[in-house]
Amino acid sequence: MPILKEGQLDIISHSPEQTQRLGVRLGTLLRPGDVLCLSGDMGAGKTVFAAGIGKGWGAQTPLTSPTFNLVHEHTREADAQRLFHLDCYRLDSVDDIDAIGFDEILNGRGPVIIEWPERIAAALPRQRLWIELRVLEPTRRNFIFEGVGKRYEELIAKFRESTFGV
Template sequence: MTSSEVVLDLPTAEDTRALGRRLGSLLRAGDLLVLTGDLGAGKTTLTQGLAEGLGVRGPITSPTFVIARVHPSLQEGPALVHVDAYRLGDGAELDDLDLDESLAESVTVVEWGAGLAEQLTEERLELILVRSGSVAEDQQGRTARLRGVGGRWASLLQQVIGS
């Protein structure tokens, strides 16, 4: 299995959203993104940008209490399945969501999914967001580490950093 990695500085929340838009415009049905980061690191902000790039119905909010939300496409593209795995205890609880059934027809984003979502597919994009400022600041910076697992992601990551 091949992997490739890119590290990006994101000075503002809008830069995080813009990264999501760029990624979203390149994603296709069957893609899995696993987002990792502390509370307030920008996982939902990035997903909002992904949704804009994909052209799906919003609003995009954290699915913490509902676990998963499906956002249908407004442009005949793939739906966005947005999952928050924070409250899931193990892979069996993730299995109960039947994400493997919808994975082929949608783009699936799993927040807090490290250690759980990898069982869904061998190919995925892992994004680790780290805040470089304090939570109280409005324009805090972030660092994004994007690690593509599988052959598709090397060229996609080059397109992201090239745009």
């Protein structure tokens, strides 16, 4: 687990199950308003990871690929909080996100998970957790976490601690 610098983390996942478990760990740490960007090619594992995040957060419904809906909203029983899961693959222009009420989603006081965030780069908040997924081999994926802003540097530090104990 090489530590690149403060606010960065580089991890290898060896299986979809491991990716899910990593997501679960991250999901338990999320707070309202957190923005997570999952970047990587088709099949990289963004949705597998997001599904783990939803599980760890406590979503009452499983996170599945929202490609055809652009946005899925989930709730949890404990405190009626909401979690938003977006897939921007089908957006041609950043203007299209007005149609899904992106501002309201960002102000919706729930964590927001965004697949294909580069499609809406201009609309993203500057402070966010950016996670880059790369396919290394059929079942190996490289995850690079980069936190922009104090909250996300702290989130990475907590995630590192809960995953690796350091």
